[in-house]
Amino acid sequence: MTLPPKSPSRPHKVSLWRYLKLFRADILSAQPARLYRAWMAEFRTPFFRSYLCNQPDLVDLVLKARPDDFPKSARVREGLTPLLGNSVFVTNGAVWKRQRRIIDPAFEGGRLRHVFPAMLEAGEGAVQRLGDLADGQPRDIEAEASHLAADVIFRTLFSIPIENEVAARVFGAFRAHQRTQPVVNLAALIPLPAWMPRPHTRAARRTAGVIRSLILQLTEARMAEVAAGTAPGDLATKIMTTADPETGERFDTGEMVDQVAIFFLAGHETSASALGWALYMLALYPEWQSKVAAEAQAAFGTGRPEFSQMSQLVQTRDVFRETLRLYPPVPMMVREARCPETFRERAIAPGSQIVLSPWHLHRHERIWTAPDAFDPARYATDEGRKCLRDAYIPFSAGQRACPGAGFAMIEGVLLLAMLVRRYRFEPVPGRPAMPVAHLTVRGKDGIWLRITPRD
Ligand code: HEM
Numbered sequence: 001m002t003l004p005p006k007s008p009s010r011p012h013k014v015s016l017w018r019y020l021k022l023f024r025a026d027i028l029s030a031q032p033a034r035l036y037r038a039w040m041a042e043f044r045t046p047f048f049r050s051y052l053c054n055q056p057d058l059v060d061l062v063l064k065a066r067p068d069d070f071p072k073s074a075r076v077r078e079g080l081t082p083l084l085g086n087s088v089f090v091t092n093g094a095v096w097k098r099q100r101r102i103i104d105p106a107f108e109g110g111r112l113r114h115v116f117p118a119m120l121e122a123g124e125g126a127v128q129r130l131g132d133l134a135d136g137q138p139r140d141i142e143a144e145a146s147h148l149a150a151d152v153i154f155r156t157l158f159s160i161p162i163e164n165e166v167a168a169r170v171f172g173a174f175r176a177h178q179r180t181q182p183v184v185n186l187a188a189l190i191p192l193p194a195w196m197p198r199p200h201t202r203a204a205r206r207t208a209g210v211i212r213s214l215i216l217q218l219t220e221a222r223m224a225e226v227a228a229g230t231a232p233g234d235l236a237t238k239i240m241t242t243a244d245p246e247t248g249e250r251f252d253t254g255e256m257v258d259q260v261a262i263f264f265l266a267g268h269e270t271s272a273s274a275l276g277w278a279l280y281m282l283a284l285y286p287e288w289q290s291k292v293a294a295e296a297q298a299a300f301g302t303g304r305p306e307f308s309q310m311s312q313l314v315q316t317r318d319v320f321r322e323t324l325r326l327y328p329p330v331p332m333m334v335r336e337a338r339c340p341e342t343f344r345e346r347a348i349a350p351g352s353q354i355v356l357s358p359w360h361l362h363r364h365e366r367i368w369t370a371p372d373a374f375d376p377a378r379y380a381t382d383e384g385r386k387c388l389r390d391a392y393i394p395f396s397a398g399q400r401a402c403p404g405a406g407f408a409m410i411e412g413v414l415l416l417a418m419l420v421r422r423y424r425f426e427p428v429p430g431r432p433a434m435p436v437a438h439l440t441v442r443g444k445d446g447i448w449l450r451i452t453p454r455d
Contacts, residue, residue, distance in 0.1 A: 004284060004326055004374045005434050006363070009033035026436040026444075028331060028359060035360045036371070040344050050334075050353035051343060054361050056390045058343055062335055062354055064398035068093075070335035070354055072400075082208040083177065087258035089266060098244055100403070102251060103259065106238040107403045112410050115235065116307040118155035119411050123305075123418040125151060125161065130423055134453050138428040140446035142276045147171075149272035152411055153264055158218055159232040170214045170264065177207035178439060215260045219253055236260070265439075267404050271411055273329035273440040274320070276447045278416055280433050281323050281374050283425040283449050288376060292316045293454065296417035305414060313413050318376035320412045324394035326374060328358035329440040333396060358393050359441075367391045426450045 007028040014022070022030035035041055039055035053059055062070045071092040080090055088099040105111075126148040133139050150171045151162040160167050218236075225231035226240055239259065243250050251259065282289040292315065299305070299312040333356045341348040348354075363371040368387055369378070378384035395405035402408070419425075428450055433443035 001373065002284070003372045004281060005432055006372055007435050009036075028435060028437050028441075031360075035357070036363055037365050039366075040346075042346065049349065050355055051346075051348060052355040052357055052360065053343065054357070054364055055344065056361075056367075059356055059361065059391075059393065059397070062356060063393070063396060063400070067398050067400055069338050069341075071338065073334045073336040073353055082205050083211060083265070084261050085212075085258035086255070087262040089262045096400075098247070098249075099255075099259070100399075101244050101246065102242050103239060104403055105242050106235050107407055109406055111238070112406055113307050114233065115156040115407065116410065116414075118159070118234070119152055119414055120305060121161070122148060122151040122155050123415050126415070127418055127422050130419065130451060131453075134423055134451040136450050136452050138431060138448045139451055141279050141425075141449045141451075142272065142443055142447045145272040145276040145279070146175075146268070148415065149268040149275065149411075150174075150264075152271065152415075153268045156407075157235045157260065157263060158222065159234045160218075166214055166217055170211060170218075173207055173211045173214065174264070174268075177204060177211060212257055212261060215257050215264070216253070219256045219260060223253055223256075235263075263404075266402070267407075269440045270329035271408055273327070273442060274324055274408070274412055275415055276443065277327040277433075277435075277441070278320055278323040278412065279419070279425050279449060280427075280443075280447050281319065281326075282416075282420060283427045285374055286426075288315075288319055288374075289420060289425065292319055292416060292420045296421035300417070300421065305418065310410060310413065313417055315376065316417050317409070317413050318379045320409070320416060321379055321388075321392075322374060322376040325362040325392060326372075327435055327441050328362055328394040330394070330396075331359035331437045331441050332357045356393070356396075359437075361391050361393060364391060420454075422454055424452050424454050426452075 007026065009032055010019075010022055010030055012032055012034070019030060035052060035054070038052075040058065041052045041054075043050045043052070053062065072090065077090045084090055086095070088096060088103060091099060126144065129147070130144065133144070147162065150167075154160050154162055154164065154167040154170075158167070162168060162171060222231060222236050222240060226237060231237040231241075236256075240251060240256060282292060295313055295315050299309045335354045335356070337348050337350055337352045337354055339350055362368070365371055367390065369383065379388060395402035395408070426449065428448040431445075431448040433447040434445075435441050436444045
């Protein structure tokens, strides 16, 4: 059985300069192979110290047991501020807690039913668009996945499709923004020495400004609709009308712009990455593609999918889960130790960077059986379920876990089922995809597939 693609590891020992160079090219292949076996690894340099933790109880300690003692690193903030301002993704402490109290109710399990029709419409749009591309010619599926995930976010947040003029301009500006600083955001995620230049290039500042002014237009218009009592019942309205249960305050327009920017960025880049890799996995493993197609056919027939049918897509969900294990869209997260700690009998100084790596934890050789194999059936076993509990964090965990996790799991499974119900996806000979970490885990030169109608 051929294994799905995995980034190569770097040689065991390299100089700091070489490491930084490799790191700038791709954070994943800059790491040594031993991280797939280690419970903890210390990186000592003259400038900083960081600890990558793979031991499940350490990961639990940082994310779940004492998260307030391991806040987000200030370095994360640096690269992201021009775009995200004071958004929930970069704040800490009381400010962050207040923001989550207002945001979380919009994503509660029961509300997913309300966003389902908007996801469905985005899926139908994609099924139609792929019709023009389903001629067996090589196609970069990442571009399609990005377009689709952006459509989902605009429809669920603001009840507008990606074809809407402002939505299309935001989407275009995000792409331009990523081109101006493809790895800068990730550079901020890793403890590079403070003096190392992390240019917020002028171009990046300009594109961030364009995005924020477009989002401001959407947010102001919605504030007016809320005031007039004419606002649609989507995510934006829910968030803008939710008062903090502790203080009674709501987000003002400026704060809402910050939050919308992160919803768009976190919600569309990640889902697009996951969908692109899931389709690639189905192309590489056609037996799983047949199962997904059969499951979609059995659940939906030729009709419109309904929310209540989603629970029937058990194997499709396992395919999506397995994709998130092998290609976690957010490959690494960084926290900072506030107090002195002892991890695995080693003293950790305050200010040390604690790196949690879904990428390594999900492929850990001492935790997972056949860690590099694509095997969605593993989740039907007791062992697979135990690993899910102990060593599976594509959405992080604990109080700071992704608020969009439930949303993303419905979205990913629905879109996969809808696309595979209509089309067959095959790999393009001579064009394998290779994962690299940009803002999320993407194909080095895209993800190329051949699409044909299923019947
Ligand atoms: C497959 C899709 C997704 C994946 C894999 C994913 C993963 C993650 C991860 C790992 C984090 C934690 C990052 C950290 O702590 O450094 C996070 C945070 C976040 N995600 Fe997601 N996400 C996905 C989809 C979404 C969606 C659809 C939304 C919103 C519509 C969303 C909104 C957010 C927000 C607002 C945060 C910041 C939470 C906080 O810091 O308190 N995500 N996501």
